[in-house]
Amino acid sequence: MSTGTPPRDALVHIEQATFGYDAGPVLDNVTLTVGARAFMGVVGPSGSGKTTLLRLMLRTATPQRGTVTGRPGLSVAYVPQLETVNWNFPVTVSECVLMARSGRALPWPSRQERAEVARVLERLGIGALARRHIRELSGGQQQRMFIARALLRRPQLLLMDEPTTGVDVTSRHDMLHLLAELNAEGVAIVLTTHDLNGVAAHLPELVALHRTVVAVGTAREIISASVLERTFGAPMEVLQHLGMPVVLDHFDAAGQRHQASA
Ligand code: ADP
Ligand code: MG
Numbered sequence: 001m002s003t004g005t006p007p008r009d010a011l012v013h014i015e016q017a018t019f020g021y022d023a024g025p026v027l028d029n030v031t032l033t034v035g036a037r038a039f040m041g042v043v044g045p046s047g048s049g050k051t052t053l054l055r056l057m058l059r060t061a062t063p064q065r066g067t068v069t070g071r072p073g074l075s076v077a078y079v080p081q082l083e084t085v086n087w088n089f090p091v092t093v094s095e096c097v098l099m100a101r102s103g104r105a106l107p108w109p110s111r112q113e114r115a116e117v118a119r120v121l122e123r124l125g126i127g128a129l130a131r132r133h134i135r136e137l138s139g140g141q142q143q144r145m146f147i148a149r150a151l152l153r154r155p156q157l158l159l160m161d162e163p164t165t166g167v168d169v170t171s172r173h174d175m176l177h178l179l180a181e182l183n184a185e186g187v188a189i190v191l192t193t194h195d196l197n198g199v200a201a202h203l204p205e206l207v208a209l210h211r212t213v214v215a216v217g218t219a220r221e222i223i224s225a226s227v228l229e230r231t232f233g234a235p236m237e238v239l240q241h242l243g244m245p246v247v248l249d250h251f252d253a254a255g256q257r258h259q260a261s262a
């Protein structure tokens with residue numbers, strides 16, 4: 001049932017949205033609300049439409065049916081998946097971060113802008129790397145640079161595609177900590193992840209996606225054998241450990257092995 005009006009505190013509300021690229025729909029009849037303080041993880045198998053869902057929220061994709069509404073004046077920032085980035089682009093870390101500032105009055109950065117970039121890089125623990133070429137960073141550092149870049153836009157909503165893929169365990173832990181901190185400061189976050197045990201299990205709200213929203217709920221509700229089976233199309237075993245769900249390695253419908261924790 002369409003309600004027509006999004007919930008009051010919604011930053012983004014997607015209502016019965018269907019979207020496809022050229023062939024059939026990759027997202028079908030999706031209804032989802034991103035609340036003002038959201039810290040939401042999107043989980044689902046490869047090709048289930050996670051990146052496309054972020055693109056709907058970012059408004060770089062427009063549904064053929066249904067609607068996406070954003071709070072008026074909403075500022076959204078996007079952190080792309082590292083694999084999709086052209087690392088040969090000849091810029092330094094601080095230059096790359098500065099490029100986030102669109103519509104600048106001057107073609108060169110002001111003293112204030114430089115100071116703000118330095119502050120953001122410092123906060124993310126990569127201040128010392130400001131003059132490095134972006135190619136010379138580790139996965140975790142690259143990811144931090146993109147977050148710095150996103151933060152410079154002072155977003156109310158931060159969208160991140162697979163932020164912990166290609167990042168080591170320590171960086172992953174630091175990343176989750178940083179995101180929780182940003183969220184506590186009022187930045188709503190939606191991220192996609194393959195990592196059920198290492199990332200998804202730690203988030204307050206999860207969306208199980210497979211072409212449509214299979215379920216929305218807490219980590220305990222979503223990381224359950226029945227929801228995961230409906231989402232991944234294969235039986236999955238879930239244990240409880242210290243009150244947290246733990247998924248055992250599993251196989252999808254195509255027989256492809258997934259490691260529950262990357
Ligand atoms: P996920 O992020 O969950 O892996 P995607 O949203 O990237 O899923 O992709 C969903 C489906 O849409 C896949 O079948 C994929 O091949 C297709 N797709 C994604 N991007 C494009 C594109 N730019 N053009 C055509 N098809 C695409
Ligand atoms: Mg993707």
